[in-house]
Amino acid sequence: xxxxxxxxxxxxxxxxxxxxxxxxxxxxxxxxxxxxxxxxxxxxxxxxxxxxxxxxxxxxxxxxxxxxxxxxxxxxxxxxxxxxxxxxxxxxxxxxxxxxxxxxxxxxxxxxxxxxxxxxxxxxxxxxxxxxxxxxxxxxxxxxxxxxxxxxxxxxxxxxxxxxxxxxxxxxxxxxxxxxxxxxxxxxxxxxxxxxxxxxxxxxxxxxxxxxxxxxxxxxxxxxxxxxxxxxxxxxxxxxxxxxxxxxxxxxxxxxxxxxxxxxxxxxxxxxxxxxxxxxxxxxxxxxxxxxxxxxxxxxxxxxxxxxxxxxxxxxxxxxxxxxxxxxxxxxxxxxxxxxxxxxxxxxxxxxxx
Amino acid sequence: xxxxxxxxxxxxxxxxxxxxxxxxxxxxxxxxxxxxxxxxxxxxxxxxxxxxxxxxxxxxxxxxxxxxxxxxxxxxxxxxxxxxxxxxxxxxxxxxxxxxxxxxxxxxxxxxxxxxxxxxxxxxxxxxxxxxxxxxxxxxxxxxxxxxxxxxxxxxxxxxxxxxxxxxxxxxxxxxxxxxxxxxxxxxxxxxxxxxxxxxxxxxxxxxxxxxxxxxxxxxxxxxxxxxxxxxxxxxxxxxxxxxxxxxxxxxxxxxxxxxxxxxxxxxxxxxxxxxxxxxxxxxxxxxxxxxxxxxxxxxxxxxxxxxxxxxxxxxxxxxxxxxxxxxxxxxxxxxxxxxxxxxxxxxxxxxxx
Numbered sequence: 007x008x009x010x011x012x013x014x015x016x017x018x019x020x021x022x023x024x025x026x027x028x029x030x031x032x033x034x035x036x037x038x039x040x041x042x043x044x045x046x047x048x049x050x051x052x053x054x055x056x057x058x059x060x061x062x063x064x065x066x067x068x069x070x071x072x073x074x075x076x077x078x079x080x081x082x083x084x085x086x087x088x089x090x091x092x093x094x095x096x097x098x099x100x101x102x103x104x105x106x107x108x109x110x111x112x113x114x115x116x117x118x119x120x121x122x123x124x125x126x127x128x129x130x131x132x133x134x135x136x137x138x139x140x141x142x143x144x145x146x147x148x149x150x151x152x153x154x155x156x157x158x159x160x161x162x163x164x165x166x167x168x169x170x171x172x173x174x175x176x177x178x179x180x181x182x183x184x185x186x187x188x189x190x191x192x193x194x195x196x197x198x199x200x201x202x203x204x205x206x207x208x209x210x211x212x213x214x215x216x217x218x219x220x221x222x223x224x225x226x227x228x229x230x231x232x233x234x235x236x237x238x239x240x241x242x243x244x245x246x247x248x249x250x251x252x253x254x255x256x257x258x259x260x261x262x263x264x265x266x267x268x269x270x271x272x273x274x275x276x277x278x279x280x281x282x283x284x285x286x287x288x289x290x291x292x293x294x295x296x297x298x299x300x301x302x303x304x305x306x307x308x309x310x311x312x313x314x315x316x317x318x319x320x321x322x323x324x325x326x327x328x329x330x331x332x333x334x335x336x337x338x339x340x341x342x343x344x345x346x347x348x349x350x351x352x353x354x355x356x357x358x359x360x
Numbered sequence: 361x362x363x364x365x366x367x368x369x370x371x372x373x374x375x376x377x378x379x380x381x382x383x384x385x386x387x388x389x390x391x392x393x394x395x396x397x398x399x400x401x402x403x404x405x406x407x408x409x410x411x412x413x414x415x416x417x418x419x420x421x422x423x424x425x426x427x428x429x430x431x432x433x434x435x436x437x438x439x440x441x442x443x444x445x446x447x448x449x450x451x452x453x454x455x456x457x458x459x460x461x462x463x464x465x466x467x468x469x470x471x472x473x474x475x476x477x478x479x480x481x482x483x484x485x486x487x488x489x490x491x492x493x494x495x496x497x498x499x500x501x502x503x504x505x506x507x508x509x510x511x512x513x514x515x516x517x518x519x520x521x522x523x524x525x526x527x528x529x530x531x532x533x534x535x536x537x538x539x540x541x542x543x544x545x546x547x548x549x550x551x552x553x554x555x556x557x558x559x560x561x562x563x564x565x566x567x568x569x570x571x572x573x574x575x576x577x578x579x580x581x582x583x584x585x586x587x588x589x590x591x592x593x594x595x596x597x598x599x600x601x602x603x604x605x606x607x608x609x610x611x612x613x614x615x616x617x618x619x620x621x622x623x624x625x626x627x628x629x630x631x632x633x634x635x636x637x638x639x640x641x642x643x644x645x646x647x648x649x650x651x652x653x654x655x656x657x658x659x660x661x662x663x664x665x666x667x668x669x670x671x672x673x674x675x676x677x678x679x680x681x682x683x684x685x686x687x688x689x690x691x692x693x694x695x696x697x698x699x700x701x702x703x704x705x706x707x708x709x710x711x712x713x714x
Contacts, residue, residue, distance in 0.1 A: 084471055084640040084641060085469075085470055085471025085472075085637065085640045086440060086441070086469070086470045086471065087440070087441045087470040087471045087472045088470075088471030088472055088636075088637070088640050088641075090641060115439075115440070116439055116440045116441040116442075116470050116472075117438055117439025117440060117441045117442030117474065118439075118441045118442055118470075118472055118473070118474045118634075119472070120471065120472045120636060122641070145602075145603070145607070157661055158658045158659075158661045158670045159670075159671075160661075160663060160664055160665065160668055160670055160671070161658070161661030161662060161663055161664065161670050162661060162662040162663060162664055163660075163661040163662045165657055165658055165661055166658075173595075173596075173599045175599070175602050175606075183598065183599070183602065185592070185595035185596065185598075185599060187589075187592040187595065187596075191589070210564075213664075216664075217664035234588065234589030234590070234592050234593070235541075235545070235588030235589035235592070235593055236588070237673075238539070238541040238588050238589070238593075239588070239589055239592075240673075241527075241539035241541065241673040242527075242539065242541075244537065244539075244654075244658075244673060245527045245529070245537070245539060247654070248499075248529050248537065248651070248654070249499070252529075252647070252650045252651060252654055253499070253636075253638060253641050253647075254641070255641065255642055255650075258650075258654055259654060259657045259658075260657060280472075280634075282442075282474060282607075283439065283442070284607060286438040286439045286442050287438060287442075287444060287476070287607050287608070287609065288609055293606070293607075296606045296609075296612075297602070297606060300598075300601070300602070300606055300612055300613055303519055303613045303614060304512045304515070304519055304520075304598075304613070305512075306517075307511055307512045307515030307516060307517040307519055308515060308516040308517045309514060309515055309516060310514055310515065310516055310567075310570075310571035311514065314514055316512045316513075316514055316515050317513075317514070319591075319594075319595040319598060
């Protein structure tokens with residue numbers, strides 16, 4: 007991304023540019039809308055790496071047939087509270103939005119619902135999906151597998167992705183609680199950026215190709231990233247691969263292909279979504295009151311830095327979203343030009359490497 | 361625990377001692393059996409900290425009325441796939457075993473089931489519960505909240521437990537996949553033990569009372585333990601507190617009381633259990649084949665230490681269990697004497713500090 011000073015672009019302008027860009031490469035209007043809702047949710051909440059900039063990769067993949075612009079997404083009911091969704095290689099946000107919507111519908115009747123998705127693609131951040139559940143007064147859980155960047159604990163071969171997990175819990179009158187975490191301490195993208203600037207990386211981010219700890223970003227690139235919490239994050243990453251890939255009859259481990267590095271095969275990503283209806287346990291008011299009691303306790307903690315308030319997970323994103331809905335989303339001017347070009351069929355730009 | 365050489369005690373001997381110990385303080389036979397099944401599962405799998413040694417604390421809590429030996433455990437159905445269980449301050453393993461059993465029953469009809477438990481106590485390890493689901497060809501998820509040992513991220517006040525999470529996935533003809541992880545990098549118990557030996561602790565285990573990193577175990581005790589994966593483990597710990605406490609109308613955060621340090625109040629622990637029927641997605645054979653494909657890939661990884669095979673999470677526990685079922689469970693002789701005393705009503709021993 008450019009280092010030019012950013013300009014504030016209204017949400018609706020970015021929505022329109024994204025819708026046109028996706029429409030131009032054959033994506034149906036409702037699917038373009040679902041995709042932009044997911045991507046712009048990340049931009050609104052301050053996570054541009056999972057925002058509209060992903061179009062720069064999604065569009066060329068759509069153009070080259072690696073993502074199906076008009077998928078026949080099939081939803082199959084396996085049990086009253088279980089569904090499986092075959093994404094037909096559609097856009098990740100399209101397949102995943104249907105996944106969480108189905109989980110929510112099942113939770114309305116059964117109290118909880120689980121939807122697994124296979125044959126999908128990169129779905130952006132987890133937060134947009136768990137927030138779909140929160141808007142229905144439900145707890146949402148979302149996960150996805152991803153192409154391998156980590157080795158098994160004790161190993162040297164990249165076999166497991168840094169598979170993200172999101173959990174969202176609604177609360178009337180306060181921020182929803184949201185976590186949206188990858189299972190590695192850092193991403194390869196971040197390490198690439200630091201290597202370009204010749205910066206040292208923290209010692210627990212990666213091992214080199216021989217499995218030795220390294221703070222040298224270029225050695226780390228030849229090696230692999232480390233799971234958060236050591237073997238614990240590794241175990242969670244495998245569990246997410248099982249729920250997203252093994253259980254869905256989708257791809258897993260080496261079966262998953264890179265979004266930005268593999269230009270001859272579909273990604274074959276899997277997701278899973280769980281919704282739990284909080285209002286079956288107690289009234290919505292009582293549930294929100296209990297969440298606020300929890301939040302109040304956490305916020306009253308003595309602080310390491312008295313000047314930094316304790317934030318509830320997800321609170322910063324909620325505040326950023328409120329601000330950006332009013333004041334626009336900060337976008338580097340050159341990227342805005344690229345987006346405008348994309349909306350007019352100009353594909354002459356460097357595709358991001360991640 | 362003693363440092364005497366350990367002796368191999370047959371499973372049935374420990375089961376009998378435990379059943380008699382619990383019966384003597386008023387626990388009904390089926391509940392004593394459920395408790396011993398859970399505790400001895402941990403001993404079999406090589407996790408003695410969550411095994412039969414917990415009786416040394418459970419029994420005095422039962423005797424002093426802090427745990428109810430004859431609870432009226434009430435199970436309420438909230439939706440086809442949701443149940444809430446009021447443990448009536450019964451033994452944690454008794455309440456939790458009913459919780460997972462209900463989740464499994466719901467998963468048989470709905471495909472997935474969620475059971476929340478409130479007014480319970482320390483439930484031992486997570487692995488015994490997720491393995492209950494695995495024996496039914498189901499994926500099991502188990503979590504519990506626990507008394508605060510961690511501060512909110514950026515804070516100095518202990519407000520969140522290192523709330524454990526377990527995930528188990530069955531596989532015919534190979535080990536079940538099992539993770540059973542607390543949300544801190546290390547436990548306070550381990551730090552106490554190292555302080556007693558004047559050993560230094562790793563730098564990411566704890567902060568001192570002012571929130572500064574420390575490798576001094578005694579300073580760490582005055583401070584608080586750190587979440588695994590920094591803010592990520594903290595966020596997961598809060599999510600587990602929400603699912604175990606807020607959602608169940610049970611206690612959470614400071615409402616939870618210590619097993620070993622609070623001798624005037626019940627613990628008021630909450631749990632949650634999820635079971636997902638893998639056989640609704642595909643045949644059991646196909647599912648197991650896919651799990652074995654995943655395992656085979658992981659095991660084929662190049663190794664950091666060529667002499668150390670890559671182990672599937674849970675595999676070491678499975679192997680240890682097979683060995684110990686045949687050859688007995690290693691127990692320090694002095695602890696065995698204490699257990700024999702416990703089974704005869706001799707309560708003259710030092711109650712463990714954790």
